[in-house]
Amino acid sequence: xxxxxxxxxxxGQGTVLASKILAASAMVDGDAVHSAxxxxxxxxxxxxxxxxxxxxxxxxxxxxxxxADLILAFEPSEAVRNLCxxxxxxxxxxxxxxVKPVTESLNDxxxxxxxxxxxxxxxxxxxxxxxxxxxxxxxxxxxxxxAILGVAAGAGRLGIPQEIVLGEIVKRVPARFTDTxxxxxxxxxxxxxxxxxx
Amino acid sequence: MKEYVMGNGAIGLxxxxxxxxxVSGYPGTPSSEIVETIAKYPHEGVHVEWSVxxxxxxxxxxxxxxxxxxxxxxMKQVGLNVAxxxxxxxxxxxxKGGMVVxxxxxxxxxxxxxxxxxxxxxxxARIPVFDPASPEEAYEMIGDAYECSEKYRTPVLFxxxxxxxxxxxAIDFPEKTEPKPFEGFIKDSKKWxxxxxxxxxxHAMMEKRNVEIGEEFSSYRYNTVEGTSEKAxxxxxxxYAYAKEFLKDYPDVRLIRIATxxxxxxxxxxxxxxxVTEVLCVEELSPYNEEQIAKLCGRNGITLTIRGKLTxxxxxxxxLSTNLLAGIFRKYLNLPEGEGAIDLSDAPALPxxxxxxxxxxxxxxxxxxxxxxxxxxxxxxxxxxxxYTLGNAMPLDMCDTxxxxxxxxxxxxxxxxTDKEGTAFAxxxxxxxxxxxxxxxxxxxxxxxxxxxxxxxxxxxxxxxHQPHPGTGRNMMGDIVEKVDIAAVLKGIGLTKVVTVNPxxxxxxxxxxxxxxxxxxxxxxxxxxxxxxxxxxxGKCIVNENCINCGLCISEIGCPALxxxxxxxxxxxxxxxxxxxxxxxxxxxxxxxxxxxx
Ligand code: SF4
Ligand code: SF4
Numbered sequence: 117x118x119x120x121x122x123x124x125x126x127x128g129q130g131t132v133l134a135s136k137i138l139a140a141s142a143m144v145d146g147d148a149v150h151s152a153x154x155x156x157x158x159x160x161x162x163x164x165x166x167x168x169x170x171x172x173x174x175x176x177x178x179x180x181x182x183x184a185d186l187i188l189a190f191e192p193s194e195a196v197r198n199l200c201x202x203x204x205x206x207x208x209x210x211x212x213x214x215v216k217p218v219t220e221s222l223n224d225x226x227x228x229x230x231x232x233x234x235x236x237x238x239x240x241x242x243x244x245x246x247x248x249x250x251x252x253x254x255x256x257x258x259x260x261x262x263a264i265l266g267v268a269a270g271a272g273r274l275g276i277p278q279e280i281v282l283g284e285i286v287k288r289v290p291a292r293f294t295d296t297x298x299x300x301x302x303x304x305x306x307x308x309x310x311x312x313x314x
Numbered sequence: 315m316k317e318y319v320m321g322n323g324a325i326g327l328x329x330x331x332x333x334x335x336x337v338s339g340y341p342g343t344p345s346s347e348i349v350e351t352i353a354k355y356p357h358e359g360v361h362v363e364w365s366v367x368x369x370x371x372x373x374x375x376x377x378x379x380x381x382x383x384x385x386x387x388x389m390k391q392v393g394l395n396v397a398x399x400x401x402x403x404x405x406x407x408x409x410k411g412g413m414v415v416x417x418x419x420x421x422x423x424x425x426x427x428x429x430x431x432x433x434x435x436x437x438x439a440r441i442p443v444f445d446p447a448s449p450e451e452a453y454e455m456i457g458d459a460y461e462c463s464e465k466y467r468t469p470v471l472f473x474x475x476x477x478x479x480x481x482x483x484a485i486d487f488p489e490k491t492e493p494k495p496f497e498g499f500i501k502d503s504k505k506w507x508x509x510x511x512x513x514x515x516x517h518a519m520m521e522k523r524n525v526e527i528g529e530e531f532s533s534y535r536y537n538t539v540e541g542t543s544e545k546a547x548x549x550x551x552x553x554y555a556y557a558k559e560f561l562k563d564y565p566d567v568r569l570i571r572i573a574t575x576x577x578x579x580x581x582x583x584x585x586x587x588x589x590v591t592e593v594l595c596v597e598e599l600s601p602y603n604e605e606q607i608a609k610l611c612g613r614n615g616i617t618l619t620i621r622g623k624l625t626x627x628x629x630x631x632x633x634l635s636t637n638l639l640a641g642i643f644r645k646y647l648n649l650p651e652g653e654g655a656i657d658l659s660d661a662p663a664l665p666x667x668x669x670x671x672x673x674x675x676x677x678x679x680x681x682x683x684x685x686x687x688x689x690x691x692x693x694x695x696x697x698x699x700x701x702y703t704l705g706n707a708m709p710l711d712m713c714d715t716x717x718x719x720x721x722x723x724x725x726x727x728x729x730x731x732t733d734k735e736g737t738a739f740a741x742x743x744x745x746x747x748x749x750x751x752x753x754x755x756x757x758x759x760x761x762x763x764x765x766x767x768x769x770x771x772x773x774x775x776x777x778x779x780h781q782p783h784p785g786t787g788r789n790m791m792g793d794i795v796e797k798v799d800i801a802a803v804l805k806g807i808g809l810t811k812v813v814t815v816n817p818x819x820x821x822x823x824x825x826x827x828x829x830x831x832x833x834x835x836x837x838x839x840x841x842x843x844x845x846x847x848x849x850x851x852x853g854k855c856i857v858n859e860n861c862i863n864c865g866l867c868i869s870e871i872g873c874p875a876l877x878x879x880x881x882x883x884x885x886x887x888x889x890x891x892x893x894x895x896x897x898x899x900x901x902x903x904x905x906x907x908x909x910x911x912x
Contacts, residue, residue: 126667143316143484148484151482153482161667161669161672161874162667173562175448175555175556175558175559175562176555176556176558176635177477177478177480177552178636180559180560180637181655182655196662197664200656203655204656218670219666219667220877221872221874221878222708222709222868225665227665232662235661239656240656
C-alpha cells in the first residue's frame with residue numbers, strides 16, 4: 117500500500133501518539149513506514165504536524181504538497197493551515213472544536229473555527245467530528261487522538277484493518293486506560309462508518 | 315530486532331552497535347535524543363554523560379579517544395562553536411580510538427540562532443564529514459565514520475540536519491551490543507602534547523592524508539550517480555531525499571549525490587560530471603558543493619555551467635523541501651507544470667500561534683517581579699538561550715537582547731560600562747549558568763562591574779526536553795550526585811549579595827529586586843521554582859464573583875490560562891497550574907485557589 121497521512125493540531129493534543137500508533141499499525145500490516153515530527157520551540161502551544169508515509173518509495177520524510185491521501189486535523193484552523201498537503205480527492209477528518217491561540221485574550225480576533233470548517237467543506241471531502249460531543253462519555257478530550265483514528269478506520273480511509281490498529285493502541289496506552297481507549301476507538305469507528313464510501 | 319526510531323535514535327543505536335565506549339554531549343535541538351537513546355538502551359560498560367557544555371564534552375571524549383576508546387560526542391551546530399577550541403587542535407593531534415562528533419545542523423533555522431553549515435567547519439578544521447540523507451543511512455554511516463576515524467586517526471564530523479534527526483524509520487539493531495575492548499593510553503609526549511613543531515609536521519601530514527581520504531571517498535557506497543542526462547543535479551544530505559522524491563518520476567535525470575562533502579571526493583565527482591553541460595546544486599545552509607565543483611572545474615579545465623545558490627536558482631537561506639525543489643527542477647529541466655493542487659488562494663486568515671511561556675511557568679513570575687520593581691527606571695534586560703527567551707513576548711517584554719549561551723551576563727556588563735545610569739540585568743537559566751555563565755560572573759566581579767544577575771532556576775534544562783544538569787543532583791548514568799549549589803558558587807566567586815527567592819511569591823520577589831538594585835557591585839537573585847512541565851500542579855485557581863472584568867490580570871502577565879469567555883474573565887482549568895501569580899495581581903481579590911475536595 118502507498119499512503120501519505122498527515123496529522124496536525126496544536127502542541128499538547130496527543131498528535132504524536134496517534135502518529136506512532138498509525139506507523140506501527142502500517143508496519144504490522146506489512147508496509148514500509150517513515151514518519152516525521154515537528155519538535156522544538158513549536159511545541160509550546162504552537163502548531164504541530166506528524167507526517168506518516170506508508171509505502172517504500174517515500175524519500176522525503178515530509179509529505180510533498182498535494183500528496184496526502186488523508187489529513188487528521190485535531191483543530192479547524194490547523195486543517196486549513198495544512199490543506200496544501202492534501203491531494204485532489206483526498207479526505208480531511210477534522211475536529212470542529214477550535215483551540216484559541218494562547219494570545220487570544222491579549223488581542224481578541226474572535227476566532228471560533230466556523231469559518232475554517234465552511235472553507236474546508238467547500239474544498240474537499242471533509243468529515244467534521246464534534247470532539248466535545250464525542251469525548252463527553254469519556255470525561256476528557258484526551259482520548260480524542262484515539263477516537264479520530266477510529267473515525268478514519270470506520271470510514272474506510274485508513275487502509276489498515278481495525279483490529280491491527282486496536283492492537284497497537286492497546287500496546288501503547290497505560291493498562292488502566294486500555295478500556296477507555298478501546299471504547300473511544302470504537303465510538304470513533306461507529307461515527308466513521310456513517311461516512312464510509314459505499 | 316527492528317526498532318522504529320527517529321534519526322537521532324538511529325545514530326545512538328549505531329554507536330552502540332559500533333561498540334562505543336564513551337558518549338558525551340550537551341543538549342541542543344535537534345541533537346538531544348542521541349544521548350538520551352543511548353542512556354535508554356542497555357549500555358553496560360559505556361560511560362554516558364551530559365557534559366556541562368560542548369567544549370567539556372569534546373575534551374572528555376578526546377582523552378578517551380587517546381586511550382583507544384571509541385567515543386561519540388553530540389551537540390547542535392552552535393554547540394560546535396563552543397567546542398571548536400578543542401576540536402581545531404584535536405584535528406592536529408589526532409586520535410587513536412574512533413571519535414565521531416555529531417553536530418546537528420538546523421536549516422530554517424527552526425530552533426537555532428544561526429544557519430551555519432557544519433560541512434564548512436569540517437573543511438576549516440581539515441577533518442572528514444559524513445552527511446546522511448535518512449535515519450537508515452545515518453545508522454549505516456556511523457559505522458563507516460568510526461572506521462574512517464580509526465584508519466586515519468582523526469576525529470570525524472557527522473552532520474545530520476533537523477529533518478533527518480526527527481524523521482522516524484525502522485532500523486535493524488542487534489539484540490546485544492558490547493563496548494569494544496581498547497588498549498588504554500600509551501604515554502608519548504611527542505604525540506599527545508601539542509607544540510608548534512608537532513602542528514607544523516601534522517599540518518603537512520593532514521593535507522596529504524586528506525587527498526587520500528578524498529580518493530577513498532570517491533568509491534564510497536553512498537556517493538552515487540543515477541541517470542545519464544546532460545543536465546545534472548547535485549545534492550547531499552536531506553536535499554538528496556527531497557530531490558529524489560521529485561526525480562523518482564524522471565529517472566533519466568542525472569542525480570549526483572555527495573555523502574562525504576569533505577574531503578571532497580574529486581575523482582568521483584569528475585567522473586560523474588562526464589558528459590554534463592550544466593549542473594544544478596541543491597543544498598541547504600551554504601553553497602558548499604557548488605563552490606567545490608567550481609574549484610574542481612577550474613583546476614581541471616572543465617567547462618560547465620554551475621547553478622545553485624550563487625546564481626540565485628536556489629534560495630540563499632532557509633529550508634528546502636520537495637515542493638520548493640519541484641518548482642526549481644521544472645524550470646531547470648523545462649518540465650511541464652505539475653497537475654494543479656487544491657487552490658488555496660482564497661483561504662481565510664489563520665490564527666497565529668506564537669510560542670509562549672507555559673501557563674504557570676515560574677519564569678513569568680520572575681520577569682514580572684523585576685518589571686514591577688523597576689517600573690519607571692532605566693534598565694537593560696539581557697536575555698539568554700532557553701525557554702526564558704520567550705520573556706521577550708508581550709505583555710512581559712522583558713528581553714532586550716539575546717545573543718548566545720551565557721552572553722547575557724557579560725553583555726549586562728557592557729551596558730553598564732556604556733551607561734552607568736541604567737541598571738543592567740542578566741537573566742540566565744540554571745543549565746545555562748553552568749554551561750557558560752560562571753566565567754561571566756567572575757569577569758563582572760574582577761572588573762568591578764555593576765549588575766544584577768537573575769538566575770531562573772527551574773531545576774532542569776527545559777527547552778531541549780528536560781535533561782538533568784549539575785544543579786539537579788542527577789546525572790545521565792542515573793546516579794544521585796552532589797548538587798552543585800548555585801548560591802554557593804556565586805558566593806565563592808565573591809558576591810556578597812545573593813538572595814534566593816520563590817518567584818511565585820510576588821511581594822518577596824519585588825522586595826529582593828529592590829534590595830539588590832539599591833546596592834553597588836554584582837548582586838544575584840536566584841528565582842527558584844521547578845518547571846511546571848515536570849512538576850505536577852498543586853491545584854487550580856478560579857475567578858470568583860468579585861471580578862470586575864478590569865482585565866488587569868490578563869494584560870499584566872499574559873498567562874495563557876487566563877481567558878475571556880463572552881466578556882467574562884475566566885481561568886482555563888485544563889491549563890492553569892494554580893501558581894497563584896494572577897491572584898497576587900488582581901486588585902479585587904477575585905482570584906482564589908479552588909477548594910479541593912479530598
Ligand atoms: S494561577 Fe493564574 S497565573 Fe497561575 S497558571 Fe493559573 S491562571 Fe495562570
Ligand atoms: S484582575 Fe481581577 S478583577 Fe480584573 S479581570 Fe482579572 S480577575 Fe477580574
